[in-house]
Amino acid sequence: MTAIQIFASFTNNVLSSNWLRALIAMVGSVVLVVVVYGVLSRLSKRRHSKHFVMVINSTRKSVIAFSFALSGTESIRFAPFRWRLGLNYAAQIAVILTIVWIIVNILAVVSTMVVERFDITVVDNRDARRTVTQVSLIHRVISITIIIIGILVSLTTLPAIRTFGTTVLASAGVLSIVAGIAGQSTLGNMIAGIQIAFSGALRIGDVVVVQNEWGTIEAITLTYVVVKIWDERRLVLPVSYFVNTPFENWTRDTSQLLGAVLIFVDYSVSIPELRKELIDYVSSHPLWDKRVVTLQVVNSTELAIQIRALVSSSTSGNSWNLRCDVREHLITYLMDNNPGSLPRVHIDVAKPAAGKDTTQN
Numbered sequence: 001m002t003a004i005q006i007f008a009s010f011t012n013n014v015l016s017s018n019w020l021r022a023l024i025a026m027v028g029s030v031v032l033v034v035v036v037y038g039v040l041s042r043l044s045k046r047r048h049s050k051h052f053v054m055v056i057n058s059t060r061k062s063v064i065a066f067s068f069a070l071s072g073t074e075s076i077r078f079a080p081f082r083w084r085l086g087l088n089y090a091a092q093i094a095v096i097l098t099i100v101w102i103i104v105n106i107l108a109v110v111s112t113m114v115v116e117r118f119d120i121t122v123v124d125n126r127d128a129r130r131t132v133t134q135v136s137l138i139h140r141v142i143s144i145t146i147i148i149i150g151i152l153v154s155l156t157t158l159p160a161i162r163t164f165g166t167t168v169l170a171s172a173g174v175l176s177i178v179a180g181i182a183g184q185s186t187l188g189n190m191i192a193g194i195q196i197a198f199s200g201a202l203r204i205g206d207v208v209v210v211q212n213e214w215g216t217i218e219a220i221t222l223t224y225v226v227v228k229i230w231d232e233r234r235l236v237l238p239v240s241y242f243v244n245t246p247f248e249n250w251t252r253d254t255s256q257l258l259g260a261v262l263i264f265v266d267y268s269v270s271i272p273e274l275r276k277e278l279i280d281y282v283s284s285h286p287l288w289d290k291r292v293v294t295l296q297v298v299n300s301t302e303l304a305i306q307i308r309a310l311v312s313s314s315t316s317g318n319s320w321n322l323r324c325d326v327r328e329h330l331i332t333y334l335m336d337n338n339p340g341s342l343p344r345v346h347i348d349v350a351k352p353a354a355g356k357d358t359t360q361n
Contacts (some may be wrong), residue, residue, distance in 0.1 A: 016206040033064050054109050062101040069094035093154040100150030104143050111139035120205050129203040132357065133220055136204070137197040140222055183259035192239040202242055202249065207316040209248035210237065250316050258292060259319040261309040261327045269341035271297060271307070274330070278309050281329050287322040289314045304343040 037060050044052040073091040101273050114135050118128035197220065198297045206217045213235055219226040225242060227235040251258060265274075269348060275295040282293045292312035299306035309326050313319035 029067045030064055030167045033067045037063070051109070051113055054112065055106070058105045058109050059102055062098060062105050066095065066098035066102060069098050089090065089158055092157045096154040096157070097152055100146055103146055107139060107143055107146075111135055129205040130200055132205075133203045135198050137193060137220065137222065141194070149324070188289045190222045190239075192243045193220065195244060196239060201252075203251075206252070207250040207255075210235065210241075210251070212244075256289065256291070256312065257316055257319040258310055259323040259326075260311050261311070261323050261330070262298070262306060263309070263327065263330055264304045264306050266304055266341050266343055269305075269307075269334070269338065271295070274307070274333075276334055278326070278330065282322075282326065284310055285322060285325065287313055287318040287325070289318075 003078060005322050037056060041053070041056050069091060073088070073095060118131050120128045202208070202217060202220065202225070204217055204220055208215060208227065213227070213229050215227040215235060217225060218228040218234070222241070223239060225237050225239055227237065229235055242275040278295045279293055282288050289312050292310060294310050296310070296334060297305050298302060298308045309330065311319075311322055311326055313322050328330050
Protein backbone atom coordinates (compact mmCIF):
# COMPACT_ATOMS: atom_id res chain seq x y z
CA MET A 1 0.00 0.00 0.00
CA THR A 2 1.41 3.30 -1.06
CA ALA A 3 1.70 6.38 1.17
CA ILE A 4 -1.07 8.09 -0.77
CA GLN A 5 -3.40 5.17 -0.18
CA ILE A 6 -2.55 5.12 3.53
CA PHE A 7 -3.22 8.85 3.83
CA ALA A 8 -6.51 8.55 1.92
CA SER A 9 -7.62 5.65 4.12
CA PHE A 10 -6.71 7.59 7.28
CA THR A 11 -8.53 10.70 6.08
CA ASN A 12 -11.61 8.71 5.20
CA ASN A 13 -11.67 7.05 8.62
CA VAL A 14 -11.25 10.38 10.40
CA LEU A 15 -13.91 12.17 8.37
CA SER A 16 -16.32 9.31 8.93
CA SER A 17 -15.85 9.65 12.70
CA ASN A 18 -19.08 10.77 14.40
CA TRP A 19 -17.15 12.75 17.01
CA LEU A 20 -15.30 14.69 14.36
CA ARG A 21 -18.55 15.54 12.60
CA ALA A 22 -20.00 16.82 15.84
CA LEU A 23 -16.90 18.86 16.57
CA ILE A 24 -16.89 20.39 13.08
CA ALA A 25 -20.57 21.33 13.41
CA MET A 26 -20.06 22.99 16.80
CA VAL A 27 -16.90 24.85 15.80
CA GLY A 28 -18.47 25.90 12.51
CA SER A 29 -21.48 27.43 14.25
CA VAL A 30 -19.20 29.39 16.57
CA VAL A 31 -17.08 30.65 13.66
CA LEU A 32 -20.23 31.70 11.81
CA VAL A 33 -21.48 33.72 14.79
CA VAL A 34 -18.07 35.35 15.24
CA VAL A 35 -17.99 36.38 11.57
CA VAL A 36 -21.53 37.76 11.70
CA TYR A 37 -20.78 39.73 14.85
CA GLY A 38 -17.61 41.08 13.30
CA VAL A 39 -19.53 42.37 10.28
CA LEU A 40 -22.26 43.89 12.45
CA SER A 41 -19.66 45.55 14.67
CA ARG A 42 -17.98 47.23 11.71
CA LEU A 43 -21.29 48.40 10.29
CA SER A 44 -22.41 49.87 13.62
CA LYS A 45 -19.10 51.72 14.05
CA ARG A 46 -19.34 53.19 10.56
CA ARG A 47 -22.84 54.44 11.28
CA HIS A 48 -21.80 55.64 14.74
CA SER A 49 -24.66 53.75 16.34
CA LYS A 50 -23.65 53.82 20.01
CA HIS A 51 -26.53 51.75 21.32
CA PHE A 52 -26.14 49.07 18.65
CA VAL A 53 -22.46 48.79 19.52
CA MET A 54 -23.43 48.33 23.17
CA VAL A 55 -25.80 45.50 22.26
CA ILE A 56 -23.16 43.77 20.13
CA ASN A 57 -20.39 44.08 22.72
CA SER A 58 -22.57 42.91 25.60
CA THR A 59 -24.17 39.91 23.86
CA ARG A 60 -21.19 38.65 21.83
CA LYS A 61 -19.93 36.06 24.34
CA SER A 62 -23.40 34.89 25.39
CA VAL A 63 -24.57 34.40 21.79
CA ILE A 64 -21.37 32.47 20.96
CA ALA A 65 -22.00 30.24 23.97
CA PHE A 66 -25.64 29.78 22.90
CA SER A 67 -24.67 28.79 19.36
CA PHE A 68 -22.12 26.30 20.71
CA ALA A 69 -24.71 24.77 23.07
CA LEU A 70 -27.43 24.69 20.41
CA SER A 71 -25.15 23.01 17.87
CA GLY A 72 -24.20 20.58 20.62
CA THR A 73 -27.83 19.45 20.94
CA GLU A 74 -27.90 18.71 17.23
CA SER A 75 -24.60 16.83 17.40
CA ILE A 76 -25.72 14.43 20.14
CA ARG A 77 -27.00 11.96 17.56
CA PHE A 78 -23.39 11.32 16.55
CA ALA A 79 -22.46 10.27 20.08
CA PRO A 80 -22.54 6.66 21.30
CA PHE A 81 -26.03 5.61 22.33
CA ARG A 82 -25.11 5.03 25.98
CA TRP A 83 -23.94 8.65 26.32
CA ARG A 84 -26.75 10.36 24.47
CA LEU A 85 -29.14 10.69 27.41
CA GLY A 86 -26.62 12.41 29.68
CA LEU A 87 -25.32 14.64 26.91
CA ASN A 88 -28.88 15.58 25.99
CA TYR A 89 -29.61 16.77 29.54
CA ALA A 90 -26.35 18.72 29.64
CA ALA A 91 -27.05 20.35 26.29
CA GLN A 92 -30.58 21.37 27.33
CA ILE A 93 -29.30 22.94 30.53
CA ALA A 94 -26.57 24.77 28.59
CA VAL A 95 -29.10 26.15 26.10
CA ILE A 96 -31.42 27.39 28.85
CA LEU A 97 -28.62 29.04 30.82
CA THR A 98 -27.13 30.73 27.76
CA ILE A 99 -30.58 32.11 26.86
CA VAL A 100 -30.80 33.53 30.39
CA TRP A 101 -27.33 35.02 29.90
CA ILE A 102 -28.42 36.72 26.67
CA ILE A 103 -31.58 38.13 28.26
CA VAL A 104 -29.68 39.48 31.27
CA ASN A 105 -27.13 41.15 28.98
CA ILE A 106 -29.88 42.76 26.90
CA LEU A 107 -31.59 44.00 30.06
CA ALA A 108 -28.31 45.57 31.17
CA VAL A 109 -28.02 47.41 27.87
CA VAL A 110 -31.62 48.62 28.04
CA SER A 111 -31.08 49.81 31.62
CA THR A 112 -27.93 51.68 30.58
CA MET A 113 -29.73 53.29 27.64
CA VAL A 114 -32.56 54.51 29.88
CA VAL A 115 -30.18 55.82 32.55
CA GLU A 116 -28.10 57.71 29.97
CA ARG A 117 -31.16 59.72 28.99
CA PHE A 118 -31.14 61.45 32.38
CA ASP A 119 -28.39 63.91 33.29
CA ILE A 120 -27.70 63.82 37.02
CA THR A 121 -24.82 66.30 36.77
CA VAL A 122 -27.09 69.33 36.39
CA VAL A 123 -28.06 71.41 39.41
CA ASP A 124 -31.78 70.58 39.40
CA ASN A 125 -31.50 66.80 39.07
CA ARG A 126 -33.96 65.54 41.66
CA ASP A 127 -36.33 63.82 39.22
CA ALA A 128 -33.43 62.45 37.17
CA ARG A 129 -31.79 60.89 40.23
CA ARG A 130 -35.07 59.35 41.32
CA THR A 131 -35.58 57.77 37.88
CA VAL A 132 -32.00 56.48 37.75
CA THR A 133 -32.39 54.90 41.19
CA GLN A 134 -35.66 53.20 40.29
CA VAL A 135 -34.41 51.93 36.92
CA SER A 136 -31.27 50.50 38.54
CA LEU A 137 -33.22 48.61 41.20
CA ILE A 138 -35.87 47.39 38.75
CA HIS A 139 -33.09 46.10 36.50
CA ARG A 140 -31.54 44.18 39.40
CA VAL A 141 -34.89 42.71 40.50
CA ILE A 142 -35.80 41.53 37.00
CA SER A 143 -32.30 40.13 36.36
CA ILE A 144 -32.26 38.17 39.62
CA THR A 145 -35.75 36.85 38.94
CA ILE A 146 -34.82 35.71 35.43
CA ILE A 147 -31.64 34.02 36.70
CA ILE A 148 -33.55 32.15 39.42
CA ILE A 149 -36.25 31.06 36.96
CA GLY A 150 -33.60 29.96 34.45
CA ILE A 151 -31.78 27.86 37.03
CA LEU A 152 -35.02 26.23 38.21
CA VAL A 153 -36.17 25.49 34.66
CA SER A 154 -32.80 24.01 33.74
CA LEU A 155 -32.80 21.79 36.79
CA THR A 156 -36.31 20.51 36.10
CA THR A 157 -35.03 18.97 32.87
CA LEU A 158 -33.48 16.26 35.05
CA PRO A 159 -35.97 13.55 36.13
CA ALA A 160 -34.32 13.18 39.53
CA ILE A 161 -34.72 16.88 40.22
CA ARG A 162 -38.37 16.80 39.18
CA THR A 163 -39.00 13.97 41.63
CA PHE A 164 -37.15 15.85 44.33
CA GLY A 165 -39.18 18.97 43.54
CA THR A 166 -42.42 17.09 44.14
CA THR A 167 -41.11 16.00 47.54
CA VAL A 168 -40.07 19.57 48.31
CA LEU A 169 -43.50 20.92 47.41
CA ALA A 170 -45.08 18.34 49.69
CA SER A 171 -43.05 19.69 52.61
CA ALA A 172 -43.17 23.35 51.50
CA GLY A 173 -44.70 24.47 54.78
CA VAL A 174 -41.75 23.37 56.89
CA LEU A 175 -39.18 24.54 54.36
CA SER A 176 -40.81 27.96 54.05
CA ILE A 177 -40.58 28.46 57.80
CA VAL A 178 -36.91 27.42 57.88
CA ALA A 179 -36.08 29.57 54.85
CA GLY A 180 -37.98 32.50 56.31
CA ILE A 181 -35.97 32.36 59.53
CA ALA A 182 -32.65 31.84 57.76
CA GLY A 183 -33.17 34.54 55.14
CA GLN A 184 -35.05 37.08 57.21
CA SER A 185 -32.22 39.64 57.13
CA THR A 186 -31.55 39.31 53.39
CA LEU A 187 -35.24 39.36 52.50
CA GLY A 188 -35.75 42.36 54.76
CA ASN A 189 -32.95 44.24 53.00
CA MET A 190 -34.40 43.45 49.58
CA ILE A 191 -37.84 44.69 50.59
CA ALA A 192 -36.26 47.79 52.12
CA GLY A 193 -34.35 48.45 48.89
CA ILE A 194 -37.54 48.35 46.82
CA GLN A 195 -39.30 50.52 49.40
CA ILE A 196 -36.55 53.15 49.32
CA ALA A 197 -36.44 53.23 45.53
CA PHE A 198 -40.15 53.91 45.08
CA SER A 199 -40.73 56.07 48.17
CA GLY A 200 -38.15 58.65 47.09
CA ALA A 201 -36.57 58.78 50.53
CA LEU A 202 -33.14 58.07 49.10
CA ARG A 203 -31.76 58.43 45.58
CA ILE A 204 -28.44 58.02 43.83
CA GLY A 205 -26.58 61.32 44.17
CA ASP A 206 -28.32 62.41 47.39
CA VAL A 207 -26.13 64.24 49.90
CA VAL A 208 -26.57 62.61 53.31
CA VAL A 209 -25.13 62.58 56.80
CA VAL A 210 -24.98 59.07 58.28
CA GLN A 211 -23.05 57.99 61.35
CA ASN A 212 -21.62 61.52 61.60
CA GLU A 213 -20.17 61.24 58.11
CA TRP A 214 -21.02 63.60 55.24
CA GLY A 215 -21.16 61.99 51.82
CA THR A 216 -23.01 61.26 48.60
CA ILE A 217 -25.07 58.16 47.73
CA GLU A 218 -22.96 56.38 45.12
CA ALA A 219 -24.90 53.14 44.64
CA ILE A 220 -28.14 51.56 45.85
CA THR A 221 -28.59 47.82 45.47
CA LEU A 222 -31.20 45.42 46.80
CA THR A 223 -29.11 44.64 49.88
CA TYR A 224 -26.71 47.53 50.57
CA VAL A 225 -26.05 51.23 49.97
CA VAL A 226 -22.63 52.74 49.18
CA VAL A 227 -21.99 56.23 50.56
CA LYS A 228 -19.02 58.12 49.11
CA ILE A 229 -17.52 60.11 51.98
CA TRP A 230 -16.09 63.56 51.26
CA ASP A 231 -12.51 62.27 51.73
CA GLU A 232 -12.99 59.52 49.09
CA ARG A 233 -13.72 56.75 51.59
CA ARG A 234 -16.70 54.44 51.03
CA LEU A 235 -19.24 53.67 53.73
CA VAL A 236 -21.24 50.51 52.97
CA LEU A 237 -24.47 50.10 54.93
CA PRO A 238 -27.36 47.61 54.67
CA VAL A 239 -30.45 49.04 53.02
CA SER A 240 -32.47 48.35 56.18
CA TYR A 241 -30.29 50.92 57.99
CA PHE A 242 -31.95 53.75 56.06
CA VAL A 243 -35.41 52.40 56.90
CA ASN A 244 -34.87 51.86 60.62
CA THR A 245 -32.36 54.63 61.49
CA PRO A 246 -32.86 58.41 61.16
CA PHE A 247 -30.42 60.13 58.79
CA GLU A 248 -30.00 63.55 57.22
CA ASN A 249 -30.83 63.96 53.53
CA TRP A 250 -29.72 67.39 52.35
CA THR A 251 -31.16 66.96 48.86
CA ARG A 252 -34.51 65.31 49.60
CA ASP A 253 -36.60 68.02 47.89
CA THR A 254 -33.97 70.37 46.47
CA SER A 255 -30.21 70.71 46.33
CA GLN A 256 -30.30 74.35 47.50
CA LEU A 257 -28.87 74.94 50.97
CA LEU A 258 -28.28 77.71 53.48
CA GLY A 259 -24.80 77.91 54.96
CA ALA A 260 -23.98 79.58 58.26
CA VAL A 261 -20.64 81.11 59.29
CA LEU A 262 -20.22 81.83 63.02
CA ILE A 263 -17.56 84.27 64.26
CA PHE A 264 -16.88 85.77 67.69
CA VAL A 265 -16.04 89.49 67.64
CA ASP A 266 -15.52 92.25 70.19
CA TYR A 267 -18.33 94.54 71.32
CA SER A 268 -16.62 97.43 69.56
CA VAL A 269 -17.23 95.99 66.06
CA SER A 270 -19.54 97.96 63.76
CA ILE A 271 -22.24 95.48 62.75
CA PRO A 272 -23.70 97.65 59.91
CA GLU A 273 -20.25 98.05 58.30
CA LEU A 274 -19.52 94.36 58.61
CA ARG A 275 -22.94 93.50 57.15
CA LYS A 276 -22.30 95.81 54.18
CA GLU A 277 -18.90 94.23 53.60
CA LEU A 278 -20.48 90.76 53.63
CA ILE A 279 -23.16 91.73 51.11
CA ASP A 280 -20.61 93.39 48.80
CA TYR A 281 -18.36 90.35 48.89
CA VAL A 282 -21.06 87.70 48.45
CA SER A 283 -22.85 89.61 45.69
CA SER A 284 -19.88 89.11 43.38
CA HIS A 285 -19.09 85.54 44.46
CA PRO A 286 -19.73 82.91 41.72
CA LEU A 287 -20.97 80.30 44.21
CA TRP A 288 -23.80 82.44 45.58
CA ASP A 289 -27.22 81.63 44.07
CA LYS A 290 -28.60 85.15 44.75
CA ARG A 291 -31.22 84.02 47.27
CA VAL A 292 -30.06 84.77 50.81
CA VAL A 293 -27.24 86.82 52.31
CA THR A 294 -27.51 88.35 55.75
CA LEU A 295 -25.54 88.97 58.94
CA GLN A 296 -27.01 88.82 62.44
CA VAL A 297 -25.88 88.87 66.07
CA VAL A 298 -27.01 85.52 67.44
CA ASN A 299 -25.29 85.37 70.84
CA SER A 300 -23.41 87.43 73.39
CA THR A 301 -21.19 86.69 76.37
CA GLU A 302 -19.38 88.79 78.94
CA LEU A 303 -16.33 88.87 76.64
CA ALA A 304 -17.61 88.95 73.03
CA ILE A 305 -20.58 88.74 70.72
CA GLN A 306 -21.25 86.02 68.16
CA ILE A 307 -22.29 86.96 64.63
CA ARG A 308 -23.76 84.65 62.00
CA ALA A 309 -23.32 85.20 58.29
CA LEU A 310 -26.03 83.32 56.40
CA VAL A 311 -25.52 82.65 52.67
CA SER A 312 -27.30 80.41 50.16
CA SER A 313 -25.91 78.12 47.47
CA SER A 314 -27.27 75.83 44.79
CA THR A 315 -25.54 72.65 46.02
CA SER A 316 -23.98 71.29 49.18
CA GLY A 317 -20.49 71.43 47.68
CA ASN A 318 -20.91 75.07 46.70
CA SER A 319 -22.29 75.82 50.16
CA TRP A 320 -19.22 74.41 51.87
CA ASN A 321 -16.79 76.31 49.66
CA LEU A 322 -18.77 79.55 49.95
CA ARG A 323 -18.85 79.29 53.75
CA CYS A 324 -15.08 78.80 53.87
CA ASP A 325 -14.54 81.80 51.58
CA VAL A 326 -16.89 84.02 53.61
CA ARG A 327 -15.24 83.04 56.89
CA GLU A 328 -11.77 83.76 55.54
CA HIS A 329 -12.84 87.09 54.02
CA LEU A 330 -14.55 88.36 57.18
CA ILE A 331 -11.60 87.47 59.41
CA THR A 332 -9.16 89.10 56.96
CA TYR A 333 -11.35 92.20 56.75
CA LEU A 334 -11.51 92.56 60.53
CA MET A 335 -7.77 92.07 60.95
CA ASP A 336 -6.93 94.61 58.23
CA ASN A 337 -9.47 97.30 59.08
CA ASN A 338 -10.12 96.96 62.78
CA PRO A 339 -7.82 94.54 64.61
CA GLY A 340 -9.37 95.57 67.90
CA SER A 341 -12.73 94.16 66.83
CA LEU A 342 -11.54 90.59 67.32
CA PRO A 343 -12.24 89.03 70.73
CA ARG A 344 -10.01 90.37 73.47
CA VAL A 345 -9.66 89.88 77.19
CA HIS A 346 -10.24 93.20 79.02
CA ILE A 347 -8.29 93.83 82.20
CA ASP A 348 -9.00 96.93 84.27
CA VAL A 349 -6.02 98.00 86.40
CA ALA A 350 -6.97 100.25 89.30
CA LYS A 351 -4.93 103.46 89.46
CA PRO A 352 -3.37 104.37 92.85
CA ALA A 353 -4.82 107.34 94.70
CA ALA A 354 -3.07 110.71 94.18
CA GLY A 355 -0.16 111.35 96.56
CA LYS A 356 -0.16 107.80 97.85
CA ASP A 357 3.20 106.08 97.99
CA THR A 358 2.90 102.66 96.32
CA THR A 359 6.47 101.54 97.04
CA GLN A 360 7.10 98.97 99.67
CA ASN A 361 9.70 99.25 102.36
